Amino acid sequence: MSLEEAIARRRSIRRFTSEPLSQLQLAQILWAAQGITDTQGRYRTVPSAGATYPLETFVVCGQNSVKEIGDGVYRYNIDSHSLTLHHKGDVRFELARAALDEEMIYRAPIDIVICALYERTTQYYGRRGERYVHIEVGHAGQNIYLQATALGLATVAIGAFYDEQVREVLRLENQYRPLYIMPVGRPA
Numbered sequence: 001m002s003l004e005e006a007i008a009r010r011r012s013i014r015r016f017t018s019e020p021l022s023q024l025q026l027a028q029i030l031w032a033a034q035g036i037t038d039t040q041g042r043y044r045t046v047p048s049a050g051a052t053y054p055l056e057t058f059v060v061c062g063q064n065s066v067k068e069i070g071d072g073v074y075r076y077n078i079d080s081h082s083l084t085l086h087h088k089g090d091v092r093f094e095l096a097r098a099a100l101d102e103e104m105i106y107r108a109p110i111d112i113v114i115c116a117l118y119e120r121t122t123q124y125y126g127r128r129g130e131r132y133v134h135i136e137v138g139h140a141g142q143n144i145y146l147q148a149t150a151l152g153l154a155t156v157a158i159g160a161f162y163d164e165q166v167r168e169v170l171r172l173e174n175q176y177r178p179l180y181i182m183p184v185g186r187p188a
Contacts, residue, residue, distance in 0.1 A: 016185030
């Protein structure tokens with residue numbers, strides 16, 4: 001699919017089938033969000049102010065959500081393009097509760113949660129760095145939309161949630177600031 005076609009077909013979809021994603025589909029979505037684009041590891045799929053890379057990406061999986069990957073919260077390791085189990089268990093329902101009971105969060109096979117570590121950027125740019133982080137997460141979100149569309153999948157960007165509750169559900173330290181929750185699956 002061409003970029004033009006992916007842009008034209010991109011929609012915010014809120015209903016998903018329960019069909020699991022393949023590991024390749026998940027890998028491609030994560031690469032589009034934050035992946036490395038050169039052999040030296042200097043460049044990524046989204047621009048970052050001063051190459052400070054303040055975003056951290058987590059994947060929330062249910063049982064049988066991704067083929068051969070168990071339920072749990074995983075951290076995306078950008079340098080090795082791999083996942084690390086952050087903690088085991090399906091927390092999609094609790095995550096949905098933290099997001100004003102958005103049903104699509106627990107009905108989608110996976111949820112991508114993008115968090116910011118603001119200090120990575122604000123240490124160089126002061127308070128203005130917060131804007132740069134928000135610009136960067138917008139780029140990452142759009143890449144997820146376009147990659148999902150190109151793979152025949154769907155997503156929706158959710159920003160309505162209680163930050164502290166999301167952090168608790170994911171068992172994240174206080175410096176992690178959730179910015180987006182993006183359920184991903186096959187459109188129903």
